[in-house]
Amino acid sequence: MNPLIVPIVEQINKQLLGKEYQIKQALCCLLANGHLLIEDAPGVGKTTLSHALAISLGLSYNRIQFTSDMLPADLLGVSIFDNTSGQFVFHRGPIFSQLVLADEINRTSPKTQSALLEAMAERQISIDGETYKLSDPFFVIATQNPLDHSGTYELPDSQLDRFMMRVSLGFPSIDAEKRMLQGHSIGLDNLKQVINPEQLKELQLGASQVTASDPILNYLLALVQETRVNSKYPHPLSPRASQAILATAKAWAFIENRKYVLPEDIQAILSAVVEHRLRHTNQQGGQSLGEHLLHSVNPLG
Amino acid sequence: MTNSWLLGKPTIGLMTATYLVSLLALSHEVLWWVAMIGAIAIGWRWCYSVGKVMVFNRYLLSLICVAGLALLAISVTKSGLLITMINLLLLGYGLKFIELKQRRDVFFLVLVGILTVGVIIILYSDVLSAIKILPLIGLNIAILSVTCAPAMTTVQAIKQSAQLIAISVPLTVVLFLLMPKLPPLWDAAKSQQATTGLSDELSPGDIAELSRSDALAFSVTFDPGSQLPLRKQLYWRALVMDVFDGQRWRQSMDQKLWQQLGKQLTPMPPLPKTGGISYQVITQPTQQSWMVGLALPINDESEILRTPDQNIYATSAITATKMYRVTSYPSLMSEVVISDHVRQRNLTLVNGLNQQTKQWAIELRRSYPSDQAFISAVLSYFNQQQFYYTLSPPLLGENSVDDFMFGTRRGFCAHYASAFTVIMRAAGIPSRIVAGYQGGEWNSDVGYLNVYQYDAHAWSEVWLPAKGWVRQDPTASVSPLRIEQGLAQAMATENSFLSGSILSLAKHQNSPWLNNLRLSLANLNYFWDRWLLGYDKKLQYQLLNNMLGGVTTEKVISLTISCFVFIGLWLMWNAGFKIKRLSYNEKIDSLYLELCDELAKVGVRREKHVASQDYAQIIATRLPHAMSEVIELTEFYNNLNYASNLPATKSDYRQMKRLIKSLLNKI
Incomplete structure (x- = not known):
């Protein structure tokens, strides 16, 4: 593993026991400069992971708990009339920070979801004819409960596409859970900043400089093409999806301390990148569409 | 209708155009009601495409089909099998317009269209038909283009098909020049339709019928060494008729028997050393076997026979434009001897008919005992009495020669030849009628002679001791212009030349530019026949x-x-197939895949999706003793494939081979 990444992963791993793979995936997404969606049942550590990432990367962060009565203004900010100056003054909302933790994004109304997702895509917001640039780097780590829970608003396809990756944490192993109960995990207060935003920028640059050779691109295209020609996939992957696969595969290779991408790198992130784009979650036979895709394309030759 | 591509007006327009051009090209063959049914089908298709009518009733369609077949069956006897089959094809072609439901139907329509082109080629081999064929093929290809690429506009489709045809030209030339000319696998059915030309029998009206046609009969090129005969010597003999029943002249039974049974070679007369005229004849299809040649044609090709009556005869009917070489020896005519049997036949007249003429001949003969003097007297009689050369003579009665000689005195070559021959026979001189062509149009630019159907002619031959068969043309005495300048000049005053065909270019020989146009077309046709059809x-x-x-x-x-x-x-x-040499990267890939197959044999299978790195781990766990080799190999392979963007070299390939070998040795 890349020595620059090791301390980050180690620290988060101390708090979120036994989830190294997911931690690396999440980091990978941030290194590829993409937004992350964490989806799982309540209580498995979604919020913990996002907090830990924010603190470890030394980003200024705001946490927003999405509720059904939330309005876009609660997120973006609002203009208030200032009596002393006699003018409207814009009060910045929680979105103006380097990392936004959008908790339970599917609890709020589509209107508010849209406001957030627009900001994610454009990295700026427009209010009352004024355009405000969001901070740089700007990440959104959103969490959501599985959709079959009542009182939620499903994110539409186009907005899911804005998230580069969707990571599921899953239940911890018995060992890990036991250690957690034994009090081996460290608390949120004990987390330290490992790198600063400038270092993060360098890491991002390093990730983007990883090379992808022709056979790798061919493999990637074969994967994408498979979803387009096979009627098994109701939602074929878009070119934006193939860009996302390449960027995250490079970031993964960077985390693995390699200067080039291997087919294994693509395979490592494929499920996280494509699953929410292919949409179909519950497959017969227990194999998700992403896994099925991975198993149906030969990376060699 | 869900198949919106079929609704496209451009497609239907192209199809309609193709069908109409096909009909036009086959306009001589197509029966009027077949064209009508086609028009109804196309009309329905147009109305359907704009949504004016409902789907065609299936039963009605079947009814039309059955009715069409029945009508065709009736017409078989009248128009012959070939024409009926062509009409069957065209009927199906037209009705297919109703049945355009799927893309397959369009392909079928195009196929029928191409088949129609084939039919046109079988029937006609002249330049004009060839010119009609090109747009037909182009239109058919354009239909395919529009069907397979609906985004294409009609103009684009037509352009594309023109390009395709242009591309195929060199291929066509090579095939035409070099492919072995195979004999036809089957005979084209003989067309029963009357083609203009001479027939086995001759009645006075026949030649007049022929003189209405400006169709080309044959073209002649004289060999450079041969002396060009004078126009008045150009008597192209085709058929000899020596049996007269009072109305019609026909070939003798001997000749018919010779054609049907024997066809044994007529003995070759000893050829004189000089005086031969060599030439090449390109004849248009006549559907008959007789061939034309100047007096006493000699040909030594095996498929051309010499008949007992000094003509040449093809072993099979001339159904396509044919080129053959002939050498004629006019002097040989005098060496022909006739048997008593033949002599008798050439003196026979039907008893009781044309008594007045016979009497007149016998009386005249008394004053001219010499054969030559008698002939001259008869010819001058024709010349001096009030005989007229006309293409529209009055009808003659049972005693046709009597009526003509002493009644109407108006006729053309067949009348004069017939009367002259009867007079000769009555006077005891063996004589017969020869049908053929006289004259022709000499084209000095290119150097060939075109003989048209209106040059058809009939004359007499009399047999004189020591002189053999001597040609006598009474028409020359009546209308010297006909022989010396051709029918057009002879008929100039009567204005009856080609009176039936208004559009005929041959009619306007006095208009310089029309005449030039006609001659240019004739040249084109000549070259076409000479170099394309004559390429045998x-x-x-x-x-x-x-x-x-x-x-x-x-x-x-x-x-x-x-x-x-x-x-x-x-x-x-x-078609886009290019031989591609495998790059070393590809070779190394296949080496690796072979290795995977080898390892699968020892139980370490690579699942389809497993890439090299993961596979290396699987191998390492299953075959721990080969771990270092596997890691080395995989590293090398990954480096080559994924790390460097440089193409692999031969040494890399060798290295890979070596690594695989050492790994395989280990396990």
């Missing part, structure tokens, strides 16, 4: 001989095979 086995043999320097079976076979190979490669190349 013999010419091909000569060409091959020149190309290969001596024709042997091996050479021809290898040339043919190389032609095929060349064409095949060319087609493959055009």
